[in-house]
Amino acid sequence: MESFLFQASVYLLAAVVAVPLAARSGLGSVLGYLLAGIVIGPILGFASETSDLQHFAEFGVVLMLFLIGLELEPRALWDMRHRLIGLGGLQITLTTLAVMAGGMLLGLAWAPALAVGLLMALSSTAIVLQTLSEKGLMQSNGGRSAFSVLLTQDIAVIPMLILLPLLAGATAPMLAPDGSIQRVTSGHGAGIDNAHGATMSLVDGLPGWGVTLVTLGAVAAIILGGVYGARPLFRFINAARLPEMFTAVALLIVVGIAFLMLMVGLSPALGTFLAGVVLANSEFRHQLESDIEPFKGLLLGLFFITVGAGISFETFFSAPFIILGLALGIMAIKGAVLFGLSFLFGMRGRDKWLFTLSLAQAGEFGFVLISFSVQQNVVTGVLGERLLLVVALSMLITPLLFILYEVLSKRLIDKDEVQQDDEIDEExxxxxxxxxxxxxxxxxxxxxxxxxxxxxxxxxxxxxxxxxxxxxxxxxxxxxxxxxxxxxxxxxxxxxxxxxxxxxxxxxxxxxxxxxxxxxxxxxxxxxxxxxxxxxxxxxxxxxxxxxxxxxxxxxxxxxxxxxxxxxxxxxxxxxxxxxxxxxxxxxxxxxxxxxxxxxxxxxxxxxxxxxxxxxxxxxxxxxxxxx
Structure with missing residues (x-):
């Protein structure tokens, strides 16, 4: 108990001090959380073990996707289908191929290079959506396009987890401390379930068609439950006049759906997003938002702190120029792909730069995929450690890119904004x-x-x-x-x-x-x-x-x-x-x-x-x- 209270006090104190200072300095709350994690982790050593806490804090991303779903009616989601399939699909495909090519130029075999390309194609849902909402950019064309890509990436995590074990067995070179390339031969891993540890599953041992039916059944249960079951349940709870029960029901919906998605092998964030979309037309939508919002904010803040606290400066200083160069190089590759897609899909001015700069980093799902790739022997342990650091550094740099966007947006004025109101000379x-x-x-x-x-x-x-x-x-x-x-x-x-x-x-x-x-x-x-x-x-x-x-x-x-x-x-x-x-x-x-x-x-x-x-x-x- 004493250890728990001490850790809780350290995390809360770091957040209370660092976040307001960063926000008032114009750096944004996300960078404040990351800096707080760096101070209490690598610098002071108060938070050296963050892996278990980070898994808990990732639930903040699940809550965030649920709240975003509440803001989207099914018709609005259908209107986004071209961005989801076209823009999001092209971003993942082109980024994966570009990073894979870069990895092969550095000496990686095609299989680990493809694995690195897949995990680096993902961006940080937590950082990007939190910052877009915080700065009021979510409803801009660039913000909506970024959200579409992030949603597509969350969906793409599932096939990535299926594909990675198939890449085991190829040669996987790794970067040595002196920067040279070392080659090792990897063996086959234990299977996809090890990515999540021993968990309850509804699809273990089922044939392919059985897994498909169970998965579709789970999705159908969420939709039907939201359409026909949610309103009677909310009215029943509302009649009790106990506000805390409404909060409990809201959390039960999110936690229950997340658990159901895990049991059928899907992303919890995807399931809760779907539930939010189904409930978007409910008269209780605003009540759900107000009940979930505080939990989302705290857990997301905790997640960012654990990212900062988990940065290994020892690994970084063993090859600082290589690791920093890899982080900046991958962000440059992603930025080039995103910038090209912004032209292809007709974005203009500041929207083009917002789309490019907001998604140039790697994402939190990269931590999961890197650990899974190491378990499956697709990449080596040394390369995995460096990739984890590259992901963390790119996330740490992202708030600075948003600051760069604000500087650029002040100089970029869309043509529509240049047009002055006409002088009216008639009545x-x-x-x-x-x-x-x-x-x-x-x-x-x-x-x-x-x-x-x-x-x-x-x-x-x-x-x-x-x-x-x-x-x-x-x-x-x-x-x-x-x-x-x-x-x-x-x-x-x-x-x-x-x-x-x-x-x-x-x-x-x-x-x-x-x-x-x-x-x-x-x-x-x-x-x-x-x-x-x-x-x-x-x-x-x-x-x-x-x-x-x-x-x-x-x-x-x-x-x-x-x-x-x-x-x-x-x-x-x-x-x-x-x-x-x-x-x-x-x-x-x-x-x-x-x-x-x-x-x-x-x-x-x-x-x-x-x-x-x-x-x-x-x-x-x-x-x-x-x-x-």
Missing amino acids: GPVIIAGIGRFGQTVNRLVQSSGFKTVVLDHDLKTIQLMRKFGFKGFYGDPTRPELLHAAGIDKARVLVAALDDPAAVLKLVAFAKRIRPDLHVVARARDRTHVYALYQAGADDIVRETFDSSLRAGRYVLENIGLTDYEAAQAEETFFHHDRHTMRELAGLWDPNIPAYENTAYIERAKELEKELETALLSTLENKSDAA
């Missing part, structure tokens, strides 16, 4: 904010009817395309007050808020009604809840994107199942007017802070209005039939 009774597929139709109808419009949009390409067709528009952010005043909002009679971003539409409507309560605002809405928010913001007329087209489609259905054209038109008109009345009534009962299923008054009134609609439609059709 008109109608201002149309947003000239996408929705605003274009509105603008054409109003202008063709003889009325002047002032069109604003923040998409330069759309404005330029619009001008080619003879329609004048002005580039700029329509939510900016000074741009609206320049467009004549003080004199305009109608404002059309037709922006693609629902949040921007709401912001624009709220501002316009605040400075011009008499201004008539026509707003584009994404869905019903967006309609409610716009009503509360003061919009006068609200048009849902797909409502009118869906209503027209419904009319065609009625015409083709027995109603006359006139009857179908009357049913459409009745439905339209009733829906407008319904939306206004429900908007008064809607509360964004209360989930819809818990808002009793809202639910009851919605049921009543639906019955009123059925009665109104039947009455309309009967009256028309009687009149006929």
